[in-house]
Amino acid sequence: MRICIIGGGVAGLSSALFLQKHLGSRISGIIKILERKPVQELIGNTSSINVGIWSTALNAINSLENGTILRQLESKGKYVTEVGYRNPLGQWLATSRLSEKLYTSKHNVTRQPSLLFLQENDLKSTLLNSVQSYQSSIEILTENIDEQSIELIQEEYDVVLGCDGPESVVRKSAFNNSKFAALKPKPYVVFRGNSYLAQHLAFQTWGYDSYMRFAYVPTRSGSVWFATIAKDLIGDINSGSSSMIKSNLMDAFSSWHAPVVDLIDATPSSSILVEQAFGLDYEAASVILAENKNVTLIGDAGHCCDPVLAQGFTVAIEDAAQLAYHLRHVEPNDIVGALRTYEKSRKSRIQSLWTTTALVTHLAHLPWPLGNLRDVSLQLTPDAVK
Template sequence: MSSPRTVLVIGGGAAGNAATILLRRAGVTVDLIEAKDDWNATAGSGITLQGNALRVLRELGVWEQMERSGYGFDSVGITAPDGTVLHVAEDLRTGGDELPATVGMQRPHLQRVLIDAVRASGATVRLGVRATFFEQSADNDGVTVRFTDGSESHYDLVIAADGLGSTTRAAIGIQDKPEPTGMAIWRVAAPRPSGVTRTDLAYGGSAFIAGYCPTSESTLYAYVVEAKRDRATIPVDSYADEMRRLASTYGGHWPEITAHITDPGQVNYTWFDRMLVEGSWHRGRVVLVGDAAHCCPPTLAQGAALSLEDALVLTEMLTSTEVWDDALFQAYYERRIARVRPVVEASVQIGQWQLDGVRDADVPGLMGRTMTMLRELP
């Protein structure tokens, strides 16, 4: 009997964790390395998981845990800055009719569920470890990797799931880097006012967007999107004041939420980035998944969803053939780029219309077309 294939997964975020769980299920030997010592040192805000993300999470066997700890809903509200509800739209169930359109979750809960599934899968996990060196043999039979803990191993394949600042991407000679789109977001977790049962978005007012998403019976995360500023000019200890200043101009549920924006340590400030690696997502036996290959502003809340889909598609392809070669990895790229490109472009476009002050842009039309495409299986 031939020995099982060996894969190194670099990065224990959504994409790396999903790839690990699915490969282990197929009997592949997986080592996962994660740079952080604390694997769940995730910023305390929330995440909006659309149906196509939930479909992958169900495939991973963790849907029941998601359903228990998150908050599912099927519509989105558009409000005026004063909180007046202008329109409520049914959201498309992109993961199929049996899953809600959206589940809001606290990020640490999502990560905890995935970590538990990785641990249960039997993968070897090393925390606080990075790869420092990759050597690929000329006959393409695998990759020798050296690690910061001084060890060295040989793998049939390396999956780079090390996020948008991926050093693996750079190490294999892919030059793409994330670029700021011009927008930035303030995010905070807060108690859920009882009337908040879906995402509401206010366009305009003192910022481009003010929104919130319930993440459990008792919590939500709230966000305000504005033009990016020089981070060096915003002291970290002023984060709560900065976000509260913007948020306090909004009505409806906002005054109740704003009252909880008091601790600068709980407020996260991030620029929006975009990146799309074109041509191929591999070099030899090192292949990119998730934000390492593409990222987009969260105007459609699709970054993690696409990253989970990458992991599903790649592992499906890897486990349905004996031959891991250029043609297979190119086919993975072709299959993913056809779906990822329109999402990245639409996500960037929606933000650009706001930056340009375009008032009559067909945002609902673009969102509708993109989400309809995402209902198809990846």
């Protein structure tokens, strides 16, 4: 089986590792990873912002190399144990406790979800080091792929994986001019930053309209925070200086509970990441690729997740593990069928995730007085129901 992976990020590196695990000698030649950046720049240009990985993906990673990769990630990160939702006044609407470690099926305990936070560059460097240890069976090549070259790659390889992120060239080529090919801008901007300030309990605060949310998570070296706000409240993120954008963000959240403004203030302006939020068409994204395509999409190339819910890398790793599982025993004449089976197996999970995301986003952005009604309702709801 000849395999080509487009994209050398977390989705692409994870795919290579899971394919190596499940297919091994069934792979014809070397798994090729085509990445537009040279290998030495894959980590150097990666953000030091902390990112979250949920237990659904951690369990999959634990199956690689006898758990070595997971232990390396755990040594660089920190599990989030207590989380909660708040309103802008600081009142707690709901709280929950997560597992302080990853419990697998081997543990005879009641398993709560686990959430590991670590720096994005640590996640990627760990996966990259593992991939490079398979230098006889996995190769990373620097190549700038366009839509025309995708068609040639499809002819050369049995399986082509689009792991090239939200702006996926593979998706645009595979779906041509369908409405699934193009990203749709959302009405808010996303901010992310690392702060040296830290407190024990992670929280996400829901505002009242204006698409305002703020999330905070303690990390091994301090904390990471995420914020969203309507585009018209923050100004042009492409023309203003980083210090001006930070000042505008602090002004927008100035009436919110502590330590929201303090967290932003303790973050250097130049290190705050700012990006327009995008998504894919929900209905179009449920479409299965044409039956004759030997291409499928992994991670953000196929489904852009809400960055505030720490789902993007989790879903990419889940995708990679599931795809390799579906290809492990496939016959050469049924590869395309196996890809379609994989896509169908992920459909319910992705749609469920998007439905949950849409619900949380809607609840988080309710205008006054509906937002106040939301707060009161959650505060009166028994913890067992929440």
